[in-house]
Amino acid sequence: MSNIHRIRLAVAAAFLLSGAAIAQSSTSMADTPGINKTAPMAPGADAAAASEFSEGEIRKVDKDNKKLTIKHGPLKNLDMPGMTMVFGVDDDAVLEKLEAGARVRFQAEKVDGKIIATRIEVLR
Numbered sequence: 822m823s824n825i826h827r828i829r830l831a832v833a834a835a836f837l838l839s840g841a842a843i844a845q846s847s848t849s850m851a852d853t854p855g856i857n858k859t860a861p862m863a864p865g866a867d868a869a870a871a872s873e874f875s876e877g878e879i880r881k882v883d884k885d886n887k888k889l890t891i892k893h894g895p896l897k898n899l900d901m902p903g904m905t906m907v908f909g910v911d912d913d914a915v916l917e918k919l920e921a922g923a924r925v926r927f928q929a930e931k932v933d934g935k936i937i938a939t940r941i942e943v944l945r
Contacts (some may be wrong), residue, residue, distance in 0.1 A: 867935065874926070874927065874940075874942075875927060876944070877925055878922065879891055879921055879925060881921055884917075887910055887913045888904070888909055889908050889916070890908075891905070891908055892905040908936050908937060910937065911937055924943070924944040925941050
């Protein structure tokens with residue numbers, strides 16, 4: 822399957838699926854509203870919760886438009902393959918704590934027709 826075909830399928834799936842993206846942070850982002858302040862999940866943590874997270878790399882932080890570009894693995898809850906895509910954020914304060922090149926673990930869901938990252942955790 823070509824990359825263009827995969828992207829088209831992913832975009833179509835994004836419009837058909839519902840969800841909500843969540844950004845979880847590391848302790849360096851603990852004071853940011855909307856950021857989950859918990860530590861990373863330990864090995865053996867609930868498999869269902871772990872499957873909601875995807876790992877990726879921040880490619881661009883667009884503070885003016887309140888968006889992140891993330892190269893990520895599969896988004897199982899949205900039935901999307903790994904790719905690079907733009908996510909909205911539910912709390913633009915998150916953008917102040919992230920920079921291009923950061924490795925992250927995040928959750929994403931569809932909210933009001935848009936894919937939103939609402940929990941982001943910076944990996945070390």
